[in-house]
């Protein structure tokens with residue numbers, strides 16, 4: 503396998519992150535060192551609606567808290583909807599460039615997700631929300647799915663359309679599909695949505711009888727997040743508004759009338775953890791050991807314990 507070194511991938515992400523951070527300067531009140539209060543709003547736990555939070559840390563301007571009731575980690579306060587939307591519109595999105603420059607890393611993740619989807623439902627119509635340039639849909643099309651996408655970036659949407667996918671350059675709520683979906687996918691999207699409950703409820707009527715919702719999100723249970731804490735890339739201050747533990751996502755699913763049918767973790771981040779444990783920069787350190795922790799715990803062990811960096815979940819209507 504000709505896979506690129508994780509460090510190269512992190513380098514690409516850092517480029518995006520730095521552009522993002524430069525763009526954020528406008529949000530900071532230099533008097534207080536925090537985001538301008540007018541941009542923000544307070545909220546209760548987005549999963550259980552309780553207001554019992556434990557302060558965790560500030561990261562890139564964002565105040566991260568943990569719900570003492572359901573273990574959900576979330577930004578509080580959080581950007582108001584209109585300001586979050588403005589932020590995304592003004593922030594050049596390099597995601598599809600990253601996917602294109604490291605297709606093998608993503609293809610492996612996408613394939614694993616598609617395998618889980620096909621275990622949970624039959625091949626039919628598949629909708630990818632935030633489909634970007636359609637890399638995942640390409641894979642699904644090859645496996646005989648009829649492919650649909652929703653993508654707000656006009657350029658990426660037209661690129662995906664040109665590859666033969668039915669892509670809407672609109673919000674999900676503005677699209678009227680004339681078929682039911684056997685699978686709806688959200689790859690690295692759900693953590694960006696402030697109201698996951700409303701979104702699950704919005705997707706529910708779009709599903710066929712045996713349809714599933716497939717979600718890939720960063721895992722608050724991951725060993726990397728638990729060891730690195732605020733140094734972990736998962737915590738970004740503005741965009742990752744909700745970081746779910748399994749307990750939290752299961753609770754949310756149940757509340758919306760879904761059961762978790764498949765649950766796997768992906769991406770071990772063992773190399774990142776080893777760098778950190780060696781007093782190096784977690785993402786740019788020189789540790790060569792990316793396969794085992796303490797020379798004994800390997801990736802298989804980590805994923806068996808569901809402590810990988812991201813969760814892949816399949817939700818079915820209960």
Ligand SMILES: [Zn+2]
Pocket residue numbers: 547548549550551552569570571572573574
């Ligand atoms: Zn909660």
